[in-house]
Amino acid sequence: MRYLPLNTQDRSAMLASMGAASIEDLFVDIPEEARLSGPIHGLPMHAPEMAVERHMKALASQNLVAGDVPFFMGAGAYRHHVPASVDHLIQRGEFLTAYTPYQPEIAQGTLQMLFEFQTQVARILGCDVANASMYDGSTACWEAISMARRITKRATALLSSGLHPHYVGVAKTMARFTGDALVHQAPSLTAETDIAGLIGQIDKNTSCVVVQYPDILGRVEDLSALAHAAQAAGALLIAVVTEPVALGALRSPGEMGADIVVGEGQSLGVGLQFGGPYVGLFGCKQKYVRQMPGRLCGETVDAEGKRGFVLTLSTREQHIRREKATSNICTNSGLCALAFSIHMTLLGEKGLRGLAQVNHAMAVTAAERLEKVPGVTLLNESFFNEFTLVLPKDARSIVRALADRKILGGVSLGRLYPDEAELANGLVVAVTETATVEDIEAFATNLEELLA
């Protein structure tokens, strides 16, 4: 058993040193009738590296790898090229095998990285401050709604119809138990978002308006008027960003007045990984910092006056505040935050803007090509790297048929909104720098054939 350093002699010597006759002496507190006498029946025994590797590889080979095929999926998880040095650096044992920096004198590496991460995130979202990460975008979104309730002492949240349906799902689950009221409906297939409608719905009970930017159908719209309307009524504007690369090209939600901006940071550094682990981004205005969930890293000095970093404002957190904490989160997404931060450092402002430009140009190119497929219309007037096509028939069957031809051609709205028959022909298509012009052509011609 290669991970266990003790051998039989060690075990005997150690037991003898403490006057125990056998290992069972140390387990006497487990009631005898419940104590198991040997390995649990029906489960395999230990195995060498090679055998485990063979088993795992056999499972991995049953999946269609995104990078092996023309790939156009998004809807909250995006495929971007991650520079080789990112994965190398996050595998440094000093990052990989450390934990939450409770002893700051020997955790300055993690702490400084978190301080840099918080600053990068705050700047890209357009917020004053950001925290050291949440689990993912969907849980960050709910935490923001519950933070708005604490700040405004109101409990009705207006969710834009353009908010990712899984994020809506998480909020609905939680709201059922916390007593928050959520106002929400499914999106309609129009070029405009529902911002005008949301403004009309804000009233004195509204705690917050939650709007995704770009939204689930890829649409982008100015949030300034919504921010004003919300704030004039004493409510907060929460903006949700599932594709942070977009903010290399688009004005940030913070610039447009959002009070809290949350997001999914997976696009940078993290990779698809079938949905997790990802990294939740959480930023807000300075005045709300004491209501934030999660860990915060702050600058300070040591006994010799040298700059250093510590976890701070922890009186918001569960380990101090227990049932009065702002959130129950403890372990967050540290290593994914590191990957995000390294990728962002490699890009820099120039690289991020360039990457955003390539994404947008590729997406525009793809949209123009796909729009020419007979029977297909492009829903969006504006978009970043993701847009919605309306097909002449149910998009789910087309997505499956494309997959059979080894093309991962977008996410059907039927998968995302199984109960909304009117959306069934919608197909959300994401195009990043990883797609080639040949990929786009393959997608378009196969779509043509399938629709013919």
Next chain:
Amino acid sequence: MSMNNQGRPTRPAEDTGAASAMATSTGNRALMLEEALIFEIGDSNRTGVDLPEAPRAASRLGGLERKSAIGLPGLSEQETVRHYTRLSRQNYAIDLGLFPLGSCTMKHNPRLNEKMARLPGFADIHPLQPIHTVQGALAVIDELGDWLVKLTGMAGVAMSPKAGAHGELCGILAIRSALEARGDKRSVILVPESAHGTNPATAAFVGYQVEDIPAKPDGRVDVDALKARLGPDVAGVMITNPNTCGLFERDLKIISDAVHEAGGFVYCDGANFNAVVGKVRPGDLGVDAMHINLHKTFSTPHGGGGPGSGPVVFSEALAPFAPLPFVERTEDGKLALIEEESMEDHHASSFGRMVAFHGQMGMFTRALTYILSHGADGLLQVAEDAVLNANYVLRSLEDVLDAPFAAAGPCMHEALFSDNGLAEGFSTLDIAKGLIDEGFHPMTVYFPLVVHGAMLVEPTETESKAALDQFIGALRSVALRAKQGDPSLHSAPHFAPRRRLDETLAARKPVLVWTEPVVEQAEAAE
């Protein structure tokens, strides 16, 4: 784990040591290199990536083009590698040495797990791919879930919770759903004082009133007091087993029976499952829901604070309420994903979705790799060695450190000491900081709250006897210094990249993001 602030000094004492007297012009000390922030060394015109050519295309950004500067510094690839390599060297980590952080199970992280998680078939698949293109991924979830169910003797499992605390939330929501399903409005969750902070925080987060369960002097739940408190308003209890004092709750079955009889449910915090994996099945003790921290028991790396993963196993009574999505094997042997769409037919009482997508897939592949490596026999050995190592530490140090529960019997996977008997003015924090100078990461300190100046030592099974002996020697010497009142301990650590840090200053004037330094008037005039 957690580090409590109450009763713990948060400002450094005056420096009394001369150890750091010799200055260098750079601030560096040979291999220990100071590293500035990316904002100080990078600039927004530098980049470490080469991008593909963008095709010519008109902008369709709807007039929302970003105009102002973002303020993101870039570094070349070489500078990036150096920056993060230098930062990494300011961290302590399991790869460097024993990391006895109680309640966190800082065991060795096998690299095979990393290799398997990076197979493109796992790392490079989209969460919304058509189901027939991700059968292998669903098989990983199914196979790991099956192990967790069998190892715990439970009826079902929810794989999507993102960490331990998220698993607690999952369990409490299932309890509340089950109660609501029978029209039973209960408002109270009972939690022992020794519980981890996430337990009361979780219960309160979904609107439960939290009440303490008292402990007995032997460090375990007071069963009579608990029984006396049970009633029609109690939704359930949250019990950690083994508990945060490192002790097995012998009476858990009796507690479970009493709670069930009173109409409530038993949530078990399984953060400490490592001590008993393969030795006892929580399902046999009447537990209704328990989270398992894959980043503890099943060796997925802690990553400097996550990501974790917190699957929850359920009893028959709670399994029907488990969250979406989950994986089910169909009659033709294929794996199906049960989501909102198929929920009506398959899982009508699910309380819904608690996360986008499927949970921490990257952690599932690592944990499954680890489990297959150990097998049922190896996992049993894991528990035995973890408990053996902890008792060895306990028995080797109880003569110098007060061990409040040691006289009554063995501990499980962690040894608990208090600050009782240290010299006047010396604290647990001094011992922790002294250990840093000796080259060890300190144990968990000031948790659990039920012991004064608690020191919770969890060596784990992946430490050799030699490593334990070294650690014991170091802790013994530091403990003796604290008992003799060695003043140099107050200013420890002396040899870490930083001396004690001023947490009070950090909290009083929070600086959470970097800002361009303002050039002082006088300087500017020069």
